[in-house]
Amino acid sequence: MTHPGEQFYPEGVHWDDTIARGTLPDLLSQAARDFGARPAIEFRERPISYTELEGLAEVAASAYLRAGYGKDTSVALFLGNTPDHPVNFFGALKAGARIVHLSPLDGEIALSHKLADSGARVLVTSNLAALLPTALKFLDKGLIDRLVVCEDDSWGRIGTPQMALPDHPSVITHRQFIGGAARPAQWPSIAADDVALLQYTGGTTGLPKGAMLTHGNLTAAVSIYDVWSKPTRQKREGVPERVICVLPLFHIFALTVVMLSAIRRGTLISLHQRFDVEAVMRDIEVKRATAFPGVPTMWIAIAALPDLDRRDFSSLATFGSGGAPLPEEVAKIFERKVGKKLKSGWGMTETCSPGTGHSEQGPEKPGSIGLMLPGIELDVVALDDPTRVLPVGEVGEIRIKGPNVTRGYWNKPKETAESFVGDRFLTGDIGYMDTDGYFFLVDRKKDMIISGGFNVYPQMIEQAIYTHPSVHEVIVIGIPDEYRGEAAKAFIKLRDGAAPFSLDELRAFLTGKLGKHELPAALEFVAELPRTPVGKLSRHELRKQQTMPLQQPKLATGTSS
Structure with missing residues (x-):
């Protein structure tokens, strides 16, 4: 049986190719055993x-x-x-x-x-x-x-x-x-079914949840990427592979896409402690790195190089963006000045990263997150009934099934049960599939903010802000940010008689309580905050009330293999 979009897969790749599980x-x-004295890491x-x-x-x-x-x-x-x-x-x-x-x-x-x-x-x-x-x-x-x-x-x-x-x-x-x-x-x-990793993620309905990722989940994720990229690797047989790892290894993107996949293939991991644009460029131009997965903020910094069109990217066979939406303008700059198509894909902590991807054989689909990868099933269900599958083109919640999908959340049986319909995981992402099998995201059910590729949880920020003696009520929402994709904005109702404070003063107060990436980028004082009919503070209603000062950037499509 042909799966939607399979006709656009890389040559020789099929949806039902064997996805290996192990430990x-x-x-x-x-x-x-396979690679012995070959360098695994350079640090x-x-x-x-x-x-x-x-x-x-x-x-x-x-x-x-x-x-x-x-x-x-x-x-x-x-x-x-x-x-x-x-x-x-x-x-x-x-x-x-x-x-x-x-x-x-x-x-x-x-x-x-x-x-x-x-x-x-x-x-x-x-x-x-x-x-x-x-x-x-x-x-x-x-x-x-x-x-x-x-x-x-x-x-x-x-x-x-x-x-x-x-x-x-x-x-x-x-x-x-x-x-x-x-x-x-x-x-x-x-055993493959043993839990290998508790990778914490979450939303705004509570504290971060530990996604239980088994040995089988993680090795299947590596196998999915292996199957997808096999034609590219075959064309480059004999070429020493070197992947730049600037992404943090504690993040699922770097763990699976870089470290585990590199070890599976015998690739050298060029490990960097932090992102420095010139250090990355030395790796590409001098050491001839062949792969560089990054998050949008890294690609924005590279795109801003004044001599970008004179830099040598010829060694890169695999490069792409993930972790957050990639501004389409950045992709256009790369194609215009470097002659390479910079693309991005979609995945989740709960899927060990794999979800969708783009093939060079496929059509251009502006705004698309791509095709379901081998071994992965995606469908779209009604927002009011997650058991009812919607037809092509209709918007609903995206579900996913695959050997890479988490078994649930650690110590959270209720949240686990609510996240699955049978063996299909509810992603919390709202979107649709077109007639070619390409998926598109239109919104997120979760209120999570993705800032510079990192998950930021409004309730965590709200909890910290509530420790300020002048704060009566607060709601935090995401706002568009041209550099990070999204950033947090705090709407605060002060206690009676309390004096307002500046954004810098708030950030100084929160430093240490929150991570740097969680600190609000904007602040607004309000007389009242919107509520639901039962009196709860309503983040949804506040978001509806706001007219964003920045235009939402268009998103680039695809993922380079």
Whole structure:
């Protein structure tokens, strides 16, 4: 049976191609067998081979088992982009534990919730001054029992600001943690259906929820991308592949699209701790990187280079944008000045990233999110009846089914039940499918704001603003932002007699309580906030009342394979 849009798939790719499921430790072990001495990661000019990476992960796994962090336990990673992430990610998984990703961009409210909800009692972080003080607060609050601290200089000294470790019985360096750990006689048995990762996401109806992503979900996601890109790889057989990883590894986009997919294919990961436009361009022009997935803010910065049309992008075979809508104007600049089509696709945390994609063989579809990828089923259902499938062209909620889709939310049976209709996951995105099988988004049911590729949750911001002594009521909504796609705006009703304050004063008050990406970009004081008929504050009604000062940017289509 031909699925909608399959006629536009890359040559030789079929919707029903085999999507392999397995476990993540096996993914790394197979890569070590297949690619051995080939560099897996390059960080601060130091290469780490596939054999070395597997060896480091096995030592870490032995240490986790010795410390009691094996099956049915959660290990929290509070790390930036450094080899410490894959070493501990694969190490804890090989020990049988679950990973909990904590974003260094988050504020204490969200991080504390994720730690408490996940049940993680051990936290792995770095001695970087930007991370360690926050991690120590979790220890002081009793949220964790042990803090394992990786030493940033172990990967080469570049003068990063660091913090000395306190003399505390529950704080240990990673070097001490793994010291003398012996390989077990037998590794724990791990199945594809075991939960590998609690990846937190959410909306505005509550605190972030931990999407339970199994080993099978994540390896299936890698396989889906593998099947989709096979024709491109075959054309380039023998060419050394090098992918630039600036995206944060704690984000599902970088984890699946970059790290796991690269390991599956034997690609070298050029790992960057942060985005620097000239560092990325050196990777492309001098080191001849072949792939660069980024978020719109990165592509906007590159598009702004005054000599863009004289820069050499010829080595890039795969590049695209994700995480947030890509302004169409940026795509036009690249096509005009560089001669390459920069495109974007759609996916979710709950799908381990894969959802839709565009093929070079397909027609141009301005505003489309693309075709359903192999092994994935998408349909559109009525907003008032998620069991009723709508015909082509009618707008409703998009549902998804596939081997990459989460089994539900950790400790949230009610939210899990509400998110599924049978075996199909309700995405919360409103859209339609055209006659060619291309999907289009028209709105989001969720009130989540996507700012610079990161999920920002209005209720988290509202909770923090409510701690201000002058605030009586507040509603936060997303507003268009030419650089980040969306940004948060706070509408505040003051307490009687309270004096108004500036946006800068509000942001200063919220710093530390929220992540930098969560801080409001705009502020407005109002006499009254809209309410529902039962008296609840109504974000929906407020959004309807607002006339946005900025025009919503048009979105680019597709994803480059």
